[in-house]
Amino acid sequence: MADPSSYRPKPGQIPDSPGVYRFRDEHGRVIYVGKAKSLRQRLSSYFQDITGLHPRTRTMVTTAASVEWTVVSTEVEALQLEYSWIKEYDPRFNVKYRDDKSYPSLAVTMGEEFPRVQVMRGPKKKGVRYFGPYAHAWAIRETVDLMLRVFPVRTCSAGVFKRSAQIGRPCLLGYIGKCSAPCVGRVSAEEHRELAEDFCDFMAGRTGAYLRRLEEQMREAAEEMEYEKAARLRDDMEALRRAMEKNAVVLADATDADLIAVAEDELEAAVQIFHVRGGRVRGQRGWVTDKVEAVDTAGLVEHALQQLYGEEKGDAVPKEVLVPALPDPVEPVAQWLTERRGSRVDLRIPQRGDKKDLMATVQRNAGQALALHKTKRASDLTTRSRALEEIADALGLDSAPLRIECFDISHLQGEDVVASMVVFEDGLARKSEYRRFQIRSFAGQDDVRSMHEVVGRRFRRYLQEKQKTGEWQDGPGAPEDTAGPGGAVSPGEVIEPDAPADDRPKRFAYPPQLVVVDGGQPQVAAARRALDELGITDVAVCGLAKRLEEVWLPDDDDPVVLPRTSEGLYLLQRVRDEAHRFAIAYQRSKRTKTLRSGPLDAVAGLGDTRKKALLKHFGSVKRLRAATIEQICETPGIGRKTAETIAAALAASAPPAPAVNTATGEIMDDAEE
Incomplete structure (x- = not known):
């Protein structure tokens, strides 16, 4: 908990003018954005005795580590800048309205040659007229279905429209009179656009004049004894009235x-x-x-x-x-x-x-x-809080781990080794923070070494971001191989931020309170060793083994066994399963690329069918490379001449064997070699 007086601006330093201010935490993350008519008066109110502050304001100022401001000319500019910064930074202490759904609107694509009536969600597009939003999409479709009788505007997709134009026959709506069928030329583009404009005028509220016009046309048709036309116009008017009844009049003066x-x-x-x-x-x-x-x-x-x-x-x-x-x-x-x-x-x-x-x-x-909302959310919020508290108690943490990061390793028989990192904040997945890694070392099927590498890389980046923002000058954990804008630097050298003017922290700048690894004691020890090598001691580590769902801690010979009904265990399982899913998805995408552009692509005359047959027979390119010509010939569709060509191509593309330190037996990197 920070003391607000430690970062309070000096007297007279804050201007007495309109502006927008930002509070940042110790990691440089913007946690609150506000505006003020007088920056001096508003900011001074935050640095009074914290016991007199509102509890939420007290939490914010004790979480913050710095404050900065931008002066503007008017309060309107302050309002605009505040909105822009809230959208950009998504501060955790600002009011953020959560909408559990995207509301549909009735849209007419007036920017197209043949405008289309459809249901649309999401951001608004240029050249489209919108009506709504509505609470339900079915309400829009019912209204449109009634109005198409009078305004037979196109509602089909571009593919259906193009197909009907090619075959010269309209779709079903064209046959039953609910589309004017511009696709087959029943109406011209200008006539169809007039229909769309009438549709928009009616939806915009200009209903009286149109109904009076239909009524007049109905009377004229009746007087001329065109009774079928008069009946059709009567039915059109009834359909429009039913559509209008779905939106009852609430203000008689036609107010917008x-x-x-x-x-x-x-x-x-x-x-x-x-x-x-x-x-x-x-x-x-x-x-x-x-x-x-x-x-x-x-x-x-x-x-x-x-x-x-x-x-x-x-x-x-x-x-x-x-x-x-x-x-x-x-x-x-x-x-x-x-x-x-x-x-x-x-x-x-x-x-x-x-x-x-x-x-x-x-x-x-x-x-x-x-x-x-309170009825629906009460159980979820309570459950998440209880789960985090149970995890803290089981692992002996000082406080609930509000940010949890989980790592998992995935490979296919030692090929295409990848890792995933998923992030949960306050017990909920934060997918924008997910990251994936390609294992660089010659790890093969060694999950322990792969885990050591990926945890080390993640937290080495964290230390680099801290160094770039000048948060520390020297001390344990300074990455010796850090390179800034000017190249390599020595430990303790402060790197000037190579970032935009707003000086936003990078994507690895926020440390978790808990690291979870998919595995048992060996994987946990590897992750802990990676953190110790970087001098990071304030991040807890645990592992969740799949076999018995045991929670392993570093340096403990026995696992922590949480009850099967524990909410804490359920949350750890969700985190672990999400990391596994994310890793598998990345590994499969790399496997697909390997099939498309692997070493077999260099073999002349070898098509996709025989490539798949080879990989199915041997399981991987690694096993195929180790096979003899006779073994390759056992694959259906592969003759001896083709087998010799495949063996020669794979031998030419084989990666060099890694150098091994004969004294320690460890694989050396390029620098050591």
Whole structure:
């Protein structure tokens, strides 16, 4: 636990102007980003007596090891920079709304020659008009199915469209009247685009004029005794009305607005958003967050606005945003929204009428979402915490291992030896931190030496990153073979960061509290030896043996046996199995490349079929290389002449034998040799 006074800026050093600040931990990782109208006043509040701070703020300032800031001209610029840094660094102490799903939208690809109506998820694309988001994809499909009767716009994929054009026959929708079949020329590109534009106008809320036009056409058809046409128009109107009923009118004045409501307790908060377009609820979405910083309702609203509109521009930002509490100050946020839209955005709290009633409905939804989330998550959060505590107790650790790294070795009969490293933080997989290694030494089937190599390489990189950021000058564990921007360096020499201006730590810069290896006592001893050689003593090591699921510790003759029902054992098994899966996937990918570009490719006249037959017969290129010509001839489809050619090609491509120290029996590297 750090003392905030150890990195407190000197008096008068902090400017009294708007800006954005970042707190970093001892490893240089950004853990909190904030903005302030006055940097001096805001940062000074963090360095008061820590007993008077909010518990979460106290945790943040004692975890941090440094603070830095950037001065900007206005509060709007501060808001924009804060949003950019939160997206870039993903700080652990900032409010981050978690959405358990991606919400679908109804999309019309107006940028194509023949626009297509479809369901889309993910980031928005240029040239596409979006409506929604909706809570469920099936709701979009039901609406589209009703509207295709009136607006027969193309809904097929590019492959289906191209195929129908080639064979000269439309798909089923074209035959039943739910597609105008532009693929076979029933309508021109211009006529089809008009249909798509009418579809978009109707979805955008301009429904009254279109329904009145259909009604007028129906009357005219009836007067001219075209009763079939009149009946068809009547059915079209009924289909459109049913589609409109799925989005009930909630605001009579055809308002375009987003309503945001927040439900919160001491630990968590839920946000619900209703998207109202043309007076109708066109979509709904929600987020949940842990309140890892001291933040009130106004602060939660501000964070929600940043996440909701940070990537949006133009009409995606509505004319009116209704919230339960206004950010303080409200002017920079309102100006930022106006800039995103390109015209004035009214940010306010509804006081009366239909909008206040609708806000109450959104608020009830937020309360229900928070209650449901707490019910679902309680067991998971409790279980993970209990698992980490059980691991700490079993291994004799001072605290729960919040970051666990697991290593596994994989090979195929000594060929293509690889290793994997998976990372679990707070009991959950952090896949962005996964790494894979190709074993460089002549390890063969020696998993122990391979484990020693990969653990050493991982933590040697960690020490190099510490050295580059100037965290230490000299001491145990300084890697003698470290090379910086200028070449080789001697132990203790500080390397200037060869990094961008933001000085972000590299991918190996964060050490775990626990290293888990897949294996028993020999693998654990190898990993511990690799750490000791680097002078790393503050990282615990254990191994999980598959046979009896025993937990091995360095220098212990007997394993630690956790109960089969232990949550700690279950978490270790998940970590180990994930490392095994990741290693196997990498090894298989290398095996596929070996089959495609291995030594057999150099043999003239040897096709894929006979290559596979050889590898199936011998099991590996190594065994094939050691076989005699007579043994190669035993492979189906291989004659003596071909066998002689294969043997000669493999002998020419054989790797040189490693040099061996006759005194110790160890394999020497190039420098020793």
